[in-house]
Amino acid sequence: MRASLLRKFYPIIFVTIVVFISVTLLTFTESITRAKLESLQEQQTLDMLKEIFPDMSFYILEDDIYIIYANRTEIGYAFLAVGNGWGGEMDILVGLEDEETIKGIIVVSHNETLGWGSEVAESPFTDQFIGLKIDDVALKGRGGQVDGITRATISCEAVVDAVRITALEKVKSLR
Amino acid sequence: MSRFLKEFTKGIVISNPVFILVLGLCPSLAVTTSLDNALGMSAGLAFVLLASNIIVSAIRKSVPDIVRIPTFIVIIATLVTVVNLAFQAYVPALHKSLGIYLPLIAVNCIILSRVEAFASKSPLVYSIADALGISVGFALALLVISFFREALGTGSLSVFGASLFTLPVLGEQPIVIFMLAPGAFLVIGLLLALFRRMGVIKSE
Numbered sequence A: 001m002r003a004s005l006l007r008k009f010y011p012i013i014f015v016t017i018v019v020f021i022s023v024t025l026l027t028f029t030e031s032i033t034r035a036k037l038e039s040l041q042e043q044q045t046l047d048m049l050k051e052i053f054p055d056m057s058f059y060i061l062e063d064d065i066y067i068i069y070a071n072r073t074e075i076g077y078a079f080l081a082v083g084n085g086w087g088g089e090m091d092i093l094v095g096l097e098d099e100e101t102i103k104g105i106i107v108v109s110h111n112e113t114l115g116w117g118s119e120v121a122e123s124p125f126t127d128q129f130i131g132l133k134i135d136d137v138a139l140k141g142r143g144g145q146v147d148g149i150t151r152a153t154i155s156c157e158a159v160v161d162a163v164r165i166t167a168l169e170k171v172k173s174l175r
Numbered sequence B: 001m002s003r004f005l006k007e008f009t010k011g012i013v014i015s016n017p018v019f020i021l022v023l024g025l026c027p028s029l030a031v032t033t034s035l036d037n038a039l040g041m042s043a044g045l046a047f048v049l050l051a052s053n054i055i056v057s058a059i060r061k062s063v064p065d066i067v068r069i070p071t072f073i074v075i076i077a078t079l080v081t082v083v084n085l086a087f088q089a090y091v092p093a094l095h096k097s098l099g100i101y102l103p104l105i106a107v108n109c110i111i112l113s114r115v116e117a118f119a120s121k122s123p124l125v126y127s128i129a130d131a132l133g134i135s136v137g138f139a140l141a142l143l144v145i146s147f148f149r150e151a152l153g154t155g156s157l158s159v160f161g162a163s164l165f166t167l168p169v170l171g172e173q174p175i176v177i178f179m180l181a182p183g184a185f186l187v188i189g190l191l192l193a194l195f196r197r198m199g200v201i202k203s204e
Helices: A002-052 A117-121 A153-174 B002-010 B025-031 B035-059 B065-090 B092-101 B103-107 B109-119 B124-154 B181-198
Strands: A058-062 A065-070 A073-085 A088-096 A102-109 B156-159 B162-166
Touching: A002 A065, A002 A088, A002 A102, A002 B065, A065 A153, A073 A102, A073 A153, A088 A153, A102 A153, A117 A153, B002 B124, B025 B035, B025 B092, B025 B103, B025 B124, B025 B181, B035 B065, B035 B092, B035 B103, B035 B109, B035 B124, B035 B156, B065 B092, B065 B103, B065 B109, B092 B103, B103 B109, B109 B124, B124 B156, B124 B181
Parallel strands: none
Antiparallel strands: A058 A065, A065 A073, A073 A088, A088 A102, B156 B162
């Protein structure tokens, strides 16, 4: 009785053991790499903030807003804005000089078409944001000061809208 | 020993996974935009294939037939996740440029078919030989394809930052289509035709 019952359940027991071993191995691997991954992430954030704020000495993260310091003085803020581009979500790091002016932006990740919408992630498009007032962050055809890219309207609008809307939101929460 | 060599060399030419078995074409097309990617992908596949073959061959007598495929898939997927985490932590630039094709090794036909058709029925030593041979064959195929795609599509070749050479005319005006999907198909198709003409691939 016991033997035939065991034989019936053996496949299930076998797979369960295999899955158990697999999960153990994965948990172990993940815990080893987690520390390295976190430090890589931090380094990446630091590099990007340094690109926007060359004078930065350190930053503090408070409620999703990076407060940038040069020695003891606050020189600006930064935050992540998420836009809806042609190919999906775009992550944009926005730096603010003060509550009205943008210091610069970096498109961290995007899924736009190579050679077309992808140009919103590069100069000269991103250079336009340097020193721009938040209220002017809109395409020229819509009352703003940003020159769009002819065959990439959706990508441009995604960036522009994300930057403006998130900037206004964050500035409100700063006050 | 000679059987070991035979199984090993089989994977390189006679049963080359890309040009003969024509398996795993999707990642081969997507990942051959540069030599670095080709090497990275080959390394990932080699690790997963070797480890899967070893494990499956070792437990092949104890696996109940009904749960054969689920067991293999769990093993392969676990190994791919380990490779993915490792790449993400230790070679992040390569990981980013391989994108989703690294995790997609889990459903790469090459792995499942070698595990199912060979490792589950063969002794450990020959399973290792087969895995090594197929991995080398895959790597060579990918390297050849990406050699042409990168050279024609960007006008220069570089391996992990070290620039190898820049072509005179193409350096200024590269043929960008080779970096995109149609170019990949063109290169693979032409290489297949070339190998067939040379007699490396026999007609059936």
